[in-house]
Each structure stands twice: as structure tokens, then as C-alpha cells.
Amino acid sequence: VLQSVLILPASSNTPASSTPEPVANLKRKQPSGSNSNSLNTRFGSFPHSSLLIPAGSQVRSSSGAGFIHILRPTPELWTLSLPHRTQVVYTPDSSYILHRLRVRPGSRIIEAGAGSGSFTHASARAVYNGVHEKLPPVVSTGIETIDSATGSDAPSIETTSTQTGSEDLQGRVLSFEFHADRAAILRHELQQHGLHSVVTVTHRDVCASGFSLPDPSLNIGGNTHATAVFLDLPAPWLAIPNLNRANGSLSQTKAARICCFSPCLEQALRTIAVLREQGWVEEDLVEVAHKRLEVRRLGPGGKEIGTKSRAPGGDDELKSISVEDSVGRLKRQLWHRKAKQAKQRELMAKKRKLDAEGDGNLEDMGDDDSDVDMDGGEEDEAIEAAGEENGSGKLHLFHQGRVVVRTEPELKTHTSYLVFAVLPLPWTEQDEAAAKLKYPIPP
Numbered sequence: 001v002l003q004s005v006l007i008l009p010a011s012s013n014t015p016a017s018s019t020p021e022p023v024a025n026l027k028r029k030q031p032s033g034s035n036s037n038s039l040n041t042r043f044g045s046f047p048h049s050s051l052l053i054p055a056g057s058q059v060r061s062s063s064g065a066g067f068i069h070i071l072r073p074t075p076e077l078w079t080l081s082l083p084h085r086t087q088v089v090y091t092p093d094s095s096y097i098l099h100r101l102r103v104r105p106g107s108r109i110i111e112a113g114a115g116s117g118s119f120t121h122a123s124a125r126a127v128y129n130g131v132h133e134k135l136p137p138v139v140s141t142g143i144e145t146i147d148s149a150t151g152s153d154a155p156s157i158e159t160t161s162t163q164t165g166s167e168d169l170q171g172r173v174l175s176f177e178f179h180a181d182r183a184a185i186l187r188h189e190l191q192q193h194g195l196h197s198v199v200t201v202t203h204r205d206v207c208a209s210g211f212s213l214p215d216p217s218l219n220i221g222g223n224t225h226a227t228a229v230f231l232d233l234p235a236p237w238l239a240i241p242n243l244n245r246a247n248g249s250l251s252q253t254k255a256a257r258i259c260c261f262s263p264c265l266e267q268a269l270r271t272i273a274v275l276r277e278q279g280w281v282e283e284d285l286v287e288v289a290h291k292r293l294e295v296r297r298l299g300p301g302g303k304e305i306g307t308k309s310r311a312p313g314g315d316d317e318l319k320s321i322s323v324e325d326s327v328g329r330l331k332r333q334l335w336h337r338k339a340k341q342a343k344q345r346e347l348m349a350k351k352r353k354l355d356a357e358g359d360g361n362l363e364d365m366g367d368d369d370s371d372v373d374m375d376g377g378e379e380d381e382a383i384e385a386a387g388e389e390n391g392s393g394k395l396h397l398f399h400q401g402r403v404v405v406r407t408e409p410e411l412k413t414h415t416s417y418l419v420f421a422v423l424p425l426p427w428t429e430q431d432e433a434a435a436k437l438k439y440p441i442p443p
């Protein structure tokens with residue numbers, strides 16, 4: 001059972017909105033010589049035996065200084081905490097790619113290379129349609145030995161004419177990796193995470209040997225029949241000619257979509273050229289520029305509504321300003337401002353009167369600009385936030401504060417260039433005839 005944990009100090013009362021600190025990161029912080037059977041954090045230690053409890057439970061540290069919330073593991077948490085064997089695809093990219101490839105429960109997606117398994121986990125969730133639990137687990141394919149003479153480990157590629165009926169099986173990730181150890185470790189991790197019936201890992205050089213499957217227990221006759229392909233390889237253009245309907249790697253009944261993940265434009269352009277040669281269309285080049293936007297609501301005086309402040313007792317507490325408090329405060333500020341404006345008008349009237357009488361010495365009258373703050377400064381900001389009274393003495397609800405947006409100054413994730421393309425189904429004479437029958441051209 002894979003457990004993810006969310007660690008918080010004992011005084012915290014906002015666990016739901018906090019960002020979880022993944023287990024693997026915390027493990028790295030353990031001082032050398034510490035007990036490897038417990039998770040040691042700055043809030044205390046947590047014996048592993050105390051963490052094997054249902055997701056959602058809370059566990060106190062042995063010192064009582066903090067607690068853990070056991071979270072259900074997700075692909076996002078795994079991507080943040082997995083042991084890196086290669087560069088990995090991060091969530092902003094994988095979510096966009098899976099969306100563009102139209103991967104959904106029941107889809108069959110080819111992935112090469114599998115690397116550290118980050119994208120594998122994201123796609124496993126996307127294709128999962130719940131039927132796997134009822135099926136006997138499919139054991140991941142064994143490590144194939146690469147033929148020392150040819151470098152090829154592929155069994156002969158079968159034609160698929162008898163296999164098309166088997167395309168409506170459960171969703172599956174068909175993952176290929178030519179580094180033997182990486183393939184073996186990923187297989188082991190998937191087994192631990194209970195995903196071995198959803199993902200099939202094959203040790204294979206897909207450029208040299210294509211995408212056929214060696215394990216007949218998959219019940220799809222050695223063919224992948226995929227509708228989606230994700231290539232994260234140094235030279236995807238060498239693997240693309242191995243993807244076609246004739247050899248059974250792509251679905252014969254549905255359009256196929258591909259995404260190639262390449263770090264430089266030259267590679268992306270080379271990929272596009274080969275895709276065109278191979279009949280793929282609608283080539284599209286995308287770069288995901290992930291930038292976090294922080295949206296907050298500012299209350300009177302530019303203070304954040306609902307922020308943490310230090311209470312007189314010394315403990316942190318969440319102090320949120322209620323709408324009523326805010327409105328009352330703003331009304332008082334409006335009243336003070338109006339009083340000042342009235343005083344200003346009164347002074348000016350007196351000045352005009354004295355000028356007319358030939359004695360304009362306002363100093364005696366205490367005409368002091370500092371007393372009449374027309375610009376308002378902070379106060380103006382509050383008034384702006386408050387807006388005008390609506391005539392009934394009540395303020396509109398949207399006057400709860402000003403919404404401000406801050407953006408991260410720099411992009412944090414490095415993204416590659418994503419080349420997308422579609423291989424449509426061929427349009428046959430029978431299709432044309434059927435279409436004419438269904439949609440007759442008006443005379």
C-alpha cells in the first residue's frame with residue numbers, strides 16, 4: 001500500500017488548504033543514522049507502523065509537536081516524490097498532453113520511453129475504467145533479451161486482420177523502455193502501487209523493434225491497437241514509422257493521436273517532417289508555459305482578508321474579517337471622510353467671505369491641509385474597495401474587498417516542445433457511399 005502524508009505543525013488548523021510535503025522529500029531530510037523505520041521531520045518522528053491506516057486519518061508525532069494526515073496517493077504526488085532515474089514529465093505537461101490525446105477511461109495509450117514512470121502514472125489514472133479490479137491481474141511482460149547480433153528483441157510483427165474485434169478491451173497503458181533496469185524498477189513500482197493490471201511495461205528499443213507486445217496473456221494478440229501515443233525519446237522520428245495500422249500498433253477502428261516531447265526546435269521540426277511523410281495530419285507545435293497566478297482579496301488598507309496574524313496570546317490563529325466587520329469599518333471611514341470634507345467646505349466658505357471683506361488670513365482659522373486628507377492614501381484604497389453606499393445605508397456584497405492577482409516572476413517548470421498530430425481513419429469508397437446515403441446532397 002502506497003501512503004502519502006501531509007505534515008503539519010500541531011498548532012495548524014488549516015490542513016485542507018496546505019500544500020502537502022511529499023514523503024520522499026521528507027525521507028531525504030532524515031539525518032544519517034536515524035531509524036529508517038520511522039519518518040523524521042522537524043515536527044517529530046512517525047513510526048512507519050503507525051502510518052498503515054486508512055487515507056484521511058490523522059497521526060500525531062511521537063513528541064506531539066505535529067501531526068500527519070494520510071493522503072490517498074495521486075499521480076501528482078508521485079511525480080513530486082518519485083525516485084528520479086531520468087528527467088520526468090511534470091503535471092502541467094502530462095495533464096495537457098493527455099487532454100490533447102483524448103485519453104479517457106478505456107483508452108489504450110502507447111508510451112515510450114517510460115523513464116522514471118511519471119507520465120506512466122498520470123496515464124494509468126486517465127485510462128483506468130474500473131474494470132481491472134474484476135479481471136485477473138495481467139502480469140507485466142518479462143524482460144526480453146536483446147538479440148546480440150541484430151540488437152533486436154522484437155518478435156515477428158503480426159498482421160491484425162483477426163484482432164480488430166479485440167479493441168474494445170479495458171483501457172491500458174502500453175509502456176516501452178529500452179533500459180533494462182529502468183523497465184524492471186518501473187514494473188516493481190507499478191506492482192507496489194497496484195497498477196500492474198493497467199500498465200504493461202515492455203523492455204524494448206522501439207526505434208529498432210517497434211511496438212508489438214510479446215506477452216500473449218494480454219489477450220490482444222501481441223498488438224497494442226492504441227488510439228494515443230506519447231513519445232519521450234531522444235529521436236522520436238526513428239520510432240514513428242513503426243506506428244501504423246498495418247502492424248497493429250494503432251487502432252484500426254479509430255483515429256490515432258500522437259504527442260512527441262522534444263527539448264529543442266530542431267528535433268521538433270524533424271519529427272514533424274517524418275509525421276507528414278507517414279500520413280499524419282494537423283501537426284501542431286505547443287510549449288506549455290506554466291505560471292502560477294496567486295489571486296487574493298484585499299480588505300481595507302490593502303490588508304489581506306483571512307490571513308494569518310499573531311494573536312495576543314502568542315499562538316498563530318486564523319483571523320478572518322467577517323463581512324459585517326469590514327462593512328462597519330468602511331462605513332466609519334466614510335463617515336470620517338465626509339466630516340473632513342464638510343470641514344474643508346466650511347473653511348473655504350469662510351475664506352471666500354473674508355477675501356470678499358478684504359482680510360484673507362486663514363492661518364488664524366487653523367486652515368491646515370494635513371487635517372483635511374483629500375487624497376486619503378490608504379483610506380482611499382479602502383473607500384475604493386468599499387464603493388458607494390447603495391442609498392439604503394447598506395453596502396453591496398461585492399464590496400468585500402479588491403481582488404488582486406500576482407504572478408510568479410519566472411517559470412518554474414522546464415517544458416519541452418510538444419508536437420501533436422492525428423492519423424485519421426482512411427476514407428474509403430464505402431464510407432463515401434454511406435455518407436451520401438445518410439446526407440444526400442440536395443438537388
Ligand code: SAM
Binds near residue numbers: 120182208
Ligand atoms: N516520460 C518519462 C517520465 O515521465 O518519467 C521520462 C522519459 S526519459 C526522458 C526517456 C527514456 O526513454 C529513458 O528512460 C530512455 O532509456 C528511454 N529511451 C530512449 N530511447 C529509447 C528507445 N529507442 N526505446 C525505448 N526507450 C528509449
